Amino acid sequence: xxxxxxxxxxxxxxxxxxxxxxxxxxxxxxxxxxxxxxxxxxxxxxxxxxxxxxxxxxxxxxxxxxxxxxxxxxxxxxxxxxxxxxxxxxxxxxxxxxxxxxxxxxx
Amino acid sequence: xxxxxxxxxxxxxxxxxxxxxxxxxxxxxxxxxxxxxxxxxxxxxxxxxxxxxxxxxxxxxxxxxxxxxxxxxxxxxxxxxxxxxxxxxxxxxxxxxxxxxxxxxxxxxxx
Numbered sequence: 513x514x515x516x517x518x519x520x521x522x523x524x525x526x527x528x529x530x531x532x533x534x535x536x537x538x539x540x541x542x543x544x545x546x547x548x549x550x551x552x553x554x555x556x557x558x559x560x561x562x563x564x565x566x567x568x569x570x571x572x573x574x575x576x577x578x579x580x581x582x583x584x585x586x587x588x589x590x591x592x593x594x595x596x597x598x599x600x601x602x603x604x605x606x607x608x609x610x611x612x613x614x615x616x617x618x619x
Numbered sequence: 620x621x622x623x624x625x626x627x628x629x630x631x632x633x634x635x636x637x638x639x640x641x642x643x644x645x646x647x648x649x650x651x652x653x654x655x656x657x658x659x660x661x662x663x664x665x666x667x668x669x670x671x672x673x674x675x676x677x678x679x680x681x682x683x684x685x686x687x688x689x690x691x692x693x694x695x696x697x698x699x700x701x702x703x704x705x706x707x708x709x710x711x712x713x714x715x716x717x718x719x720x721x722x723x724x725x726x727x728x729x730x
Binding site for chain 2 (some may be wrong): 542545552553554555556557560598600604605606607608609610611612
């Protein structure tokens with residue numbers, strides 16, 4: 513089946529910095545979904561991508577559907593403490609999540 | 620209240636016992652899912668259901684049983700609990716293959 517990889521596995525950044533993370537798959541995807549999980553909560557959808565090359569924003573978050581359809585990128589600008597959590601990519605067709613990127617924001 | 624609710628929130632059970640985790644959604648979503656999340660791991664799909672009376676295995680189905688006799692309920696049963704099934708279990712629902720809404724999770728400890 514499809515394998516999803518996310519990098520980095522974890523990251524520590526200073527408040528105000530920009531963040532970049534990515535997700536890669538072993539297969540071509542038709543849909544990329546990005547979720548965030550706050551500590552002690554269930555994941556919440558941030559952004560959904562449906563077309564290769566698509567760039568979509570949600571506030572300070574921007575995600576892109578890679579041209580090869582095997583990767584996706586999530587950027588967070590001007591990070592704030594509430595950005596702390598685990599960010600997951602997900603393939604909507606089979607409901608499988610990537611391993612996640614754990615983000616810590618230092619004041 | 621509208622939404623998706625899981626019960627119980629916390630459960631401690633003994634090895635070998637049967638335990639059922641409940642999940643109820645009020646949106647009439649077609650899809651429902653069960654995931655487990657272990658420390659150091661992401662969310663792994665156990666089972667999912669596309670509609671009442673239709674269920675399919677996910678990535679880690681062994682040791683679990685599900686049923687979906689009604690659209691709004693999707694219980695997960697551990698027939699004979701093992702320590703390796705100690706985990707946080709999340710239920711989710713979705714109307715399509717995009718946005719899934721997750722419950723608060725059930726923290727299960729098998730001793």
